[in-house]
Amino acid sequence: MAAAFELFEERGYDNATVADIAARAGLTKRTFFRHFADKREVLFAGGPYLQDAMVAAVGGAPASAEPLQLIGAALEAAGEFFDQGPELARRRRRIITANPELQERELTKLAGLVAALADALRARGIGDPTALLTAETAVTVLRIALDRWTDERGDEDLRRLLRGSLAELRAVVAGTAIAPAVGG
Amino acid sequence: MAAAFELFEERGYDNATVADIAARAGLTKRTFFRHFADKREVLFAGGPYLQDAMVAAVGGAPASAEPLQLIGAALEAAGEFFDQGPELARRRRRIITANPELQERELTKLAGLVAALADALRARGIGDPTALLTAETAVTVLRIALDRWTDERGDEDLRRLLRGSLAELRAVVAGTAIAPAVGG
Numbered sequence: 244m245a246a247a248f249e250l251f252e253e254r255g256y257d258n259a260t261v262a263d264i265a266a267r268a269g270l271t272k273r274t275f276f277r278h279f280a281d282k283r284e285v286l287f288a289g290g291p292y293l294q295d296a297m298v299a300a301v302g303g304a305p306a307s308a309e310p311l312q313l314i315g316a317a318l319e320a321a322g323e324f325f326d327q328g329p330e331l332a333r334r335r336r337r338i339i340t341a342n343p344e345l346q347e348r349e350l351t352k353l354a355g356l357v358a359a360l361a362d363a364l365r366a367r368g369i370g371d372p373t374a375l376l377t378a379e380t381a382v383t384v385l386r387i388a389l390d391r392w393t394d395e396r397g398d399e400d401l402r403r404l405l406r407g408s409l410a411e412l413r414a415v416v417a418g419t420a421i422a423p424a425v426g427g
Numbered sequence: 428m429a430a431a432f433e434l435f436e437e438r439g440y441d442n443a444t445v446a447d448i449a450a451r452a453g454l455t456k457r458t459f460f461r462h463f464a465d466k467r468e469v470l471f472a473g474g475p476y477l478q479d480a481m482v483a484a485v486g487g488a489p490a491s492a493e494p495l496q497l498i499g500a501a502l503e504a505a506g507e508f509f510d511q512g513p514e515l516a517r518r519r520r521r522i523i524t525a526n527p528e529l530q531e532r533e534l535t536k537l538a539g540l541v542a543a544l545a546d547a548l549r550a551r552g553i554g555d556p557t558a559l560l561t562a563e564t565a566v567t568v569l570r571i572a573l574d575r576w577t578d579e580r581g582d583e584d585l586r587r588l589l590r591g592s593l594a595e596l597r598a599v600v601a602g603t604a605i606a607p608a609v610g611g
Contacts, residue, residue, distance in 0.1 A: 310602075311600060311602040311604070346530055347535055351531055373595060376568075376592065377573055377599050377604075378593055379571070380567070383563045383564070383567060386563075390559075410561055412564065415495060415560050415561050416593075416600050417600075418496070420494045420495070
């Protein structure tokens with residue numbers, strides 16, 4: 244919601260009221276609250292769509308797909324979800340990083356995404372702890388790739404970053420990541 | 428803090444006041460607040476010690492250690508930290524699971540643990556995203572092993588669960604985890 248982002252940036256998240264946001268967007272407060280449970284939710288409105296896309300990718304993968312391929316399918320879906328470029332994600336991240344309360348909600352939403360993906364994996368007959376580890380891995384890779392994407396100045400391709408982060412994680416846990424340059 | 432755990436269990440977390448907890452423990456409220464910033468912190472008092480133990484294990488590993496070995500060292504230190512058996516962790520988990528506000532703080536504390544481990548890895552010359560992926564992986568494995576440990580009725584060895592969860596994660600990301608039994 245562009246009006247809310249603008250206000251958060253102009254005044255800071257804490258100083259922008261729902262009345263301000265609604266007015267800027269040309270909405271009544273009542274209409275605002277029909278769409279968003281509270282002010283914070285404006286920043287998390289895309290979450291359920293991302294989650295649905297990732298869960299659908301897991302559910303729609305071939306029956307023979309192994310956990311690693313399901314992680315790949317979920318990440319490809321996430322890459323498509325963010326196909327409008329990093330600028331909005333970058334602004335959103337700046338607002339969230341400045342506010343501990345928003346950071347907490349972000350963590351809670353990501354934990355919900357892990358739980359939803361784990362359920363989708365269990366629905367495919369994958370047991371625990373594999374389902375949970377697979378879901379956690381997908382979300383870890385997503386978070387790290389999104390951080391890199393929104394760190395970059397340019398318009399790096401998110402899908403490339405997602406694949407690169409997954410490859411890097413595979414190297415780390417396989418024990419083939421680059422050894423440290425200096426000792427501790 | 429045994430007195431606080433008892434009160435949270437008897438009355439529910441929300442209904443136990445700091446005055447109650449202090450009285451049960453034979454402390455003044457003032458002394459309580461010298462040890463804990465607020466009521467929630469009673470449940471997270473062990474966190475810094477766990478973090479210090481894991482960070483020290485990363486810092487103290489041989490100079491040649493690769494990221495995977497550093498994850499192993501951090502997890503062994505965590506296994507030692509919880510050497511008093513699962514009962515207290517199980518009670519703690521029950522209290523936290525019943526309360527969304529406590530769940531949020533738990534997530535925030537775990538994010539802090541990831542950040543501290545990532546810093547310890549960077550101090551060894553490991554760059555990003557490897558440092559962050561390695562730290563995330565260590566904490567994911569720790570969380571899943573702790574969940575299994577506190578789920579169990581018996582006294583399963585946490586170190587065995589930590590090693591098993593790390594092995595399972597390695598199998599998932601290597602693509603050698605057991606394929607799902609049924610298609611989605």
